[in-house]
Amino acid sequence: MRQLPKKKVTKIDPRKELSPYLNHQINQNKTRKKEAKKKVSASLSMLHLERRKSLLKGAGSIIGVSLLAIIGLGYYISPLANVSSVQVKGATDIPAEIVVKNSGIKASDRVLDYKFHQKTISNELAKKYPEVKNVSVDISHLNRVVLNVHEHSTIAYVREGKVYRKILSDGNIGRRKLRWSEIDQSKPLFIGYNQETSFKDDLKLFDSLPADFRDQVKVLSGSTKRKSQIILVMKDGNLVVGNLSTFKEKIKYYNEIRAKAGKNSLIDLEVGAFSRPLTASEKKAYGIS
Template sequence: MAKEKITKKDPKKQLSGWLDYRSKENNPNNPKVSASLKKLQAERRHALLTRLGVIIFTSVCFILILGYFVSPKANVASVQIKGAPELNSSQIVKASGINSQDKVLGTFLKQKQYSQKLSAAFPEIESVKISTSHLNNVIFNIKEKKVIGYISEKDNHYRKILANGKVGSQTLSAKEIDKQKPIFIGYNKRASLKEDLDIYSKLPVKVQNQIKVMSGETNRPTQIIFVMNDNNVVIGNTSTIASKIKYYEKIKNQLKQPSVIDLEIGAFSRPLSNDEKNRLRIAP
């Protein structure tokens, strides 16, 4: 059997190619290696500068915010009232409890509390939203409740009757009221006013828009009196007026002068007396 011939290889010669390749890769004079190192250094420098910039920016913002809060600019300088022309602005500010030592940010955080406090103090106010101008000038934007009409008081003055049946806190002159809303006269008891308001709310809108006066000066608790825009007077029963008012248009078209239209029991009319005209504030 022939012996297998064994060829000897020099290990150094075998490794020389690999060692030459590694030495080239690690050689700083190698253009590829230099480019990679520069790119890596640039990325690290950029990341460092970015982190440093964020830290500086955050610190400056914190210092500015802190400086603002400890300065007088953070305090409430003035309070302006918008949306409630008939209400007394000074009384609103006083009722809110806000003062010059309060922080502007604090007023925003307590917005709901201010709204509840002012709504309790002034029946006319439904809600309050707070805004600012020039950093520390606080504005109370007031939304008022819907006005149904006006209740007459002494010396030709009036108060608003609100959608929830409450009476407004402010006294108004005849020039300040909305002439398109009905006036309620002769209502000294709030219970009587509430009952007639309930009846008024159940009338058709077309009829509501024709009523200029509602009188509480009735002969009986179950009686109700309307003065219409055409100066006709409608008398009805509190339990049936909502269903009988539909006959008003037909009856009035047959009249030649302002009259009393009685719908309490049947349906008939008669001319107005001078005393009734004066009592119900109907111009001659």
């Protein structure tokens, strides 16, 4: 029997075969570690840089605030902070010198004190003068006080003897006594009111009437026969009589009746709605020519 020849067996060292791969892996790991170290180092550098910037910024803010505080304190305790002058703006009803006098502002005081306490000034002036709605305080040129006076508008005047006082938009009466030459004669006059109750009732009704009708009124008379009665002298020379409780409702008939009545007529809206010519005594009593 013939024997087959023996095959040659090649011995392979697995370590030699794997060494290039292992070396590659080892190199890659080393590279990754180096890159990771670089990233960590870069991150730490950035963190240090950000912290340094933050510290510098914080220090800068503290220094800036401190400097401002020092400058502000230096200004406040220096003569520059004393009131050098007072200017009044917006006051038409009250003379500027009276506003300054009653504001309580003194030359020896600090301007900033009045800026911080402007509400007190406003309340004091409004308490003394009903014409004043409110007052705001500004400071100019370091030590000049500016008082901005806001006044209530005037809706009418009330006659007291030989003088007149303003009826303000909030329903109060102005403090100042005015001569005939000082009033706005296009505004209505409340004349002959001896009782506060009837005056307030007529004023409340007048304020509720349509604006186009109010503009036509020249005089409201307190010389009525009854407490419930209201008498108005119109700018066109007519006399209108009504009842406080129904006048606002009946005023819608006024223009129609006036067109038919003509000049110097009495338009009666108190009971029903009709008109007739005024008598000579009525014209004289209400100053209608």
